[in-house]
Amino acid sequence: MSDQQEHDERNKIEWMGIDGFLCFLFVFLSAFIGYCLINNVDVVIGKVIPYGIALATTAIFIKYLTEVIGFSKGTMKD
């Protein structure tokens, strides 16, 4: 197997895995938010989405902090 084929195999899109889920998530969020906008669902637009984004970003930030600390230790050693 060539390097290119190995690379392609390793990075294949997993439609039934995380890649497919992330694609579906975008479609779902678009349809769900659209429904809420048309039908005046204030609890979703006014609370769930802003607090949800704040939580998601904070979670990514925490993961980022743990990785940056480990990452910086690695790069400083080099």
Add this chain to the structure above:
Amino acid sequence: MLNGVDNAVILIVLVAVVSIGFYFSKSVNDMESYYLANRSLPWSLVVGTLMASWYGGVGVIGTVGYASVFGLASWFLWSIGAHGVRFPLALWVGPRIHVRSDVTIPDVLRNTYGKWISVIGAVFLFVYCSQVGEITATGIIGEAAWGIDKVLLGAIIVAITIVLTVLGGLMGVAVTDMIFFLFMVLSVSLVFPHIYAQVGGLQGIRDATAADLSYMHPVAGMSVPKATMLILLCINVYADPTFYQRFSASNSARTGRRAMLTCFSIWICFDIITMIAGFIVHITNPDKAPELAYIEMVLDNLPQGFRALFIIGLFGAIISTLDSYYLIGGTTLAKDIYGQLSGKEISDKKLVNLSRVGAVVLGIIGLSLAFRFTLVYDAIAFMSSLWMSVAFAPVLMALMYKGKKTPMAGMLSMIVGCVAFALAKIYPVTIPGFGELEPLLLGLPLSFLFWFIGNQIGADINADKLIIS
């Protein structure tokens, strides 16, 4: 306006973030570590730096401004459409970039069309990297926060950006990007429920805009040409240098792809917050510039100290975008313009130092141009349209077209795209029933057409090489 406590918080946070950039400068010892962070960025850093560098000051206050004018259609047509057209980029185009050894756009152009097409592309890329719209945005924020001179504030922001870029390279940029982005998202998101409730939610907005039924209609508020134009500008990301850099710097193609797919879902949610904020300022401050009214409204609704974090978040978003482009622009000047024209082998150390000089030059160019534009979006639309008319077709075809690609295809595509854009800008064309033709809508199709015409002339310079498909 901000008070002494707010200003003290801003100063402390800025010193802390610049120190972090300085700390990471210690890991920069060659071009690979400066520009690509040794191709080792994990998922969380790629997500953070993608979100922060693409959702700049224009992304926040520009979206508020546009949504206040076009209403609900902004989200249904522009937001969904803009992110939707980027899916092929994350799924198929990005992974192809990651596997290539040519990691910058001029690299791709040189390897496909030859040295001179690459140098021309690099010059346009360098100008595009000045990102004058972001500096223009600092004027609006500074006026709302302190009422100070916009040129002075622009100079301070550019100076901070240059320090971060010059010191840390991509690693410093990626690390500080995420901190700024967190402040911005938290302040914008957490103040939103309060201002949303104040106007009575969606029904309150509908009642206040009842005189114009199209405003809260899912599609009626924005004309088809306008929506087409905005979505077209969003596919600019296919030829955006920061995307190429981030994808190449991620620790695998899979990481880059998943980071970008994650960003789409976060962006579509964040868009609705900024857009509804635009609707709110449309009904609460109809006579004021929406961007200015939004910042003042948020400052009025946040306690002291927290207001500082909002302003840091906004300026951080601007700095995040600017430092990303300054890093790429500086590298372009050093490696792709000076390096290619000199024809000499340049050491890594000299390349890094020249890149730093390039970042300073970009800051000076940006400052001298930024305040010639009255509206933030005018500056962004001009730069993006010009860059797309020149480079979008040759770059995309170089990456995705599997057949022969000749230097003449790249040359004709760039020249015709540029000339068509310039002519349509200087001599505006109005089409009955369609309105004024945006220069990009002429330049881009002609650039593609002449790519195919030019591709019939000459030979493929890679005909005898193994082509990775």
